[in-house]
Amino acid sequence: MSKIAAIVPAYNEEAAIANVVLGIRQVARDHQLPIDVIVVNDGSSDKTAEIVSSLDCVMLDLPIRLGIGGAVQTGYKYAYHNGYDIALQVDGDGQHLPTEVPKLLDALIGYDVVIGSRFLGTTGYQSTPLRRVGIRFFQLIHKVMRLDITDSTSGFRALTRRALAVVIRDYPDDYPEPESVVIYLLNHLKMREISVVMRERQGGVSSIGPVASLFYLFKVTLAILCTFFRLRDKCPWKPIP
């Protein structure tokens, strides 16, 4: 049976983190899945670290705040170097339902990356209007690369060890999801999306405010283009058939 690491990045998530960890452990018990929960505390200033260390899970405690990308990558590094076969990524704010985890894992057969999408089906929380505009925009950019991803900002993902070997070397800083899809693509990782239901965040505040959104939209677009040109020479681009 393959070893599974559920990586939960958390920055000031004292309100939601316990339920996320307990939820994942519950699902692991119910479905008899060998999941270890690995919480990455991204330099939180609230009680996140205390709460997490009282739970039955691994805590990776970053001494300074790196942003979501750096935090998630810490978890990936842990999973890779500790011999896990599969890494899940589950947000620490309770948006992602642990009960959807088995779906992600089932979909991973024959693929390297599975992304849980809110938009393949149309149930559950569909994000704020402003953020949906951004998501649409990234859909468009990815379309240009012949990449059919409906929810590239989704951080609800499952990766095989082959994908882990890529992301421990190369993973973007903040707001990493749309860019990482391009990294997967250019490293010839096979990816697919499946429909999942998401909730509204269960506590804490989003790491991106409305004013910063526009800046991030610009930054991520630029980053996607840079990644594309940086990796294009190393790995010849083949659109997914």
Add this chain to the structure above:
Amino acid sequence: MENAYRIQLLSIVAGVLLLVYLIRLIIQGRLRIEYAFVWFSFTLMSLVFFIWREELNVVAGWVGILYPPTFVFIIAIFAMLIHLLHLSVVISKLCAQNRILAQEIALIKNKPGGYSGRER
């Protein structure tokens, strides 16, 4: 004393003071020599032109600039921009290294028998 000479004297004094300050910073170990090199060249070049003002006119004439101070401004601004760009590159490199270090610390802290402090 004539006004033109007064400003020349002032510039030379300022240049020499900057040079002395740079040397002090290096000796005290507050400025790495590779960064000091850029500042040294800046200061020495300015000093040369402060002392031999006529040469400035000649060099400005070569590149076709009629008003020598403009030449000084263009060179100075361009040099500063390049230096700023270089500093941004240095900061970006430090950011990347900082990230790797923080991640290593988090991973080591987690190992049994590893460093377990929470010093903030």
